[in-house]
Amino acid sequence: MTRALLALGKRVRIIDTGRTSLSENPPPGVTLFPVDIRETDKVAELAAGADLAFHIAANANGTLSVTEPRLDFEINALGTFSFAEAMLAAGVRRVVYVSSASTYGTPRRFPMDEEHPNRPFVPYGASKLGGEVSCLALHHARGLPVVVGRPFCVYGPGENPREAMVEVGRFLRWHLNGAPIQIVGDIDRKTRDFVYVTDLVAGLLTLADRGRLGEVYNIGSGTETSMRRLVDVIGAATGREPAVEVIPEIEDDTYRLVADITKIRTLGYRPEVSLHDGVQAVAQALGPAPEPPGAPTIFALGQHAER
Numbered sequence: 001m002t003r004a005l006l007a008l009g010k011r012v013r014i015i016d017t018g019r020t021s022l023s024e025n026p027p028p029g030v031t032l033f034p035v036d037i038r039e040t041d042k043v044a045e046l047a048a049g050a051d052l053a054f055h056i057a058a059n060a061n062g063t064l065s066v067t068e069p070r071l072d073f074e075i076n077a078l079g080t081f082s083f084a085e086a087m088l089a090a091g092v093r094r095v096v097y098v099s100s101a102s103t104y105g106t107p108r109r110f111p112m113d114e115e116h117p118n119r120p121f122v123p124y125g126a127s128k129l130g131g132e133v134s135c136l137a138l139h140h141a142r143g144l145p146v147v148v149g150r151p152f153c154v155y156g157p158g159e160n161p162r163e164a165m166v167e168v169g170r171f172l173r174w175h176l177n178g179a180p181i182q183i184v185g186d187i188d189r190k191t192r193d194f195v196y197v198t199d200l201v202a203g204l205l206t207l208a209d210r211g212r213l214g215e216v217y218n219i220g221s222g223t224e225t226s227m228r229r230l231v232d233v234i235g236a237a238t239g240r241e242p243a244v245e246v247i248p249e250i251e252d253d254t255y256r257l258v259a260d261i262t263k264i265r266t267l268g269y270r271p272e273v274s275l276h277d278g279v280q281a282v283a284q285a286l287g288p289a290p291e292p293p294g295a296p297t298i299f300a301l302g303q304h305a306e307r
């Protein structure tokens with residue numbers, strides 16, 4: 001996101017309590033502030049005079065959201081409300097809130113458009129939805145100039161292996177180390193909508209440029225990919241047959257998931273990176289022996305288990 005904004009000639013201020021890939025050596029035009037989004041006054045001060053704000057900060061770790069739901073709600077729901085208040089105080093001209101497809105819960109139709117019911121089943125999805133409704137209420141009641149994006153399953157280079165949950169990076173990390181790829185649930189029935197990080201950035205820039213204020217937009221590839229297809233693509237992209245270990249007994253997250261991206265397409269958004277090219281780019285960035293995935297493989301509702 002930062003690189004794309006710099007390429008557009010913007011100056012960028014990053015508010016992040018953690019370390020980012022730019023922490024060590026921020027490029028010219030980028031300033032980092034180790035400020036918590038819940039510190040409304042400080043955030044408002046830093047945002048004063050800004051044309052545009054992307055609200056990306058979150059606890060994005062689904063595991064932590066199950067073990068520490070209060071932290072999750074404090075950062076994602078209340079933190080987003082505080083951030084939105086700060087944007088109003090600072091008079092920022094446009095805000096893009098990065099929500100999540102997890103706000104939908106278990107899909108009831110395929111593909112899923114923005115009118116699909118919101119019934120999140122993990123605290124993470126509920127807290128992201130809390131952030132959305134705060135932003136939209138402040139839009140209607142106080143004129144917050146906000147657009148909401150709901151990304152699906154984002155992947156790309158630079159993920160933190162200890163936290164990232166999306167299958168592409170996790171599967172590649174096992175495969176590149178010569179270990180079997182662990183698949184939870186049904187290898188054919190379980191599907192996801194994988195969207196490459198530069199396509200996500202393009203989607204967010206589209207919303208910043210011409211998304212309708214007070215509206216919600218899916219951001220995905222619009223392509224449904226089964227776990228089997230992902231394994232096949234990994235084999236083709238790396239030139240090596242993957243070994244697979246299927247864990248069929250836990251089916252909690254065996255459902256189809258694919259975005260209907262008609263709405264954002266009407267703004268001119270077009271995802272450009274194929275799964276094959278994206279997987280190849282991540283494999284190259286990871287090198288031959290990346291750190292294996294650290295987050296638990298198994299997500300079982302009501303009895304979160306590590307393995």
Ligand SMILES: NC(=O)c1ccc[n+]([C@@H]2O[C@H](COP(=O)([O-])OP(=O)(O)OC[C@H]3O[C@@H](n4cnc5c(N)ncnc54)[C@H](O)[C@@H]3O)[C@@H](O)[C@H]2O)c1
Pocket residue numbers: 015016017018019020035036037038055056057058059060061075079098099100101128150151152153154155160163166
């Ligand atoms: N990764 C995905 O597939 C995906 C899908 C849908 C939505 N999203 C959303 O995209 C955003 C980024 O996700 P990610 O996967 O890159 O996560 P990430 O953990 O890599 O990035 C989140 C950043 O927020 C910062 N942060 C956390 N709490 C903060 C606070 N209180 N104040 C300031 N900074 C804080 C962290 O230090 C971190 O750098 C999140 O809002 C997430 O909900 C991600």
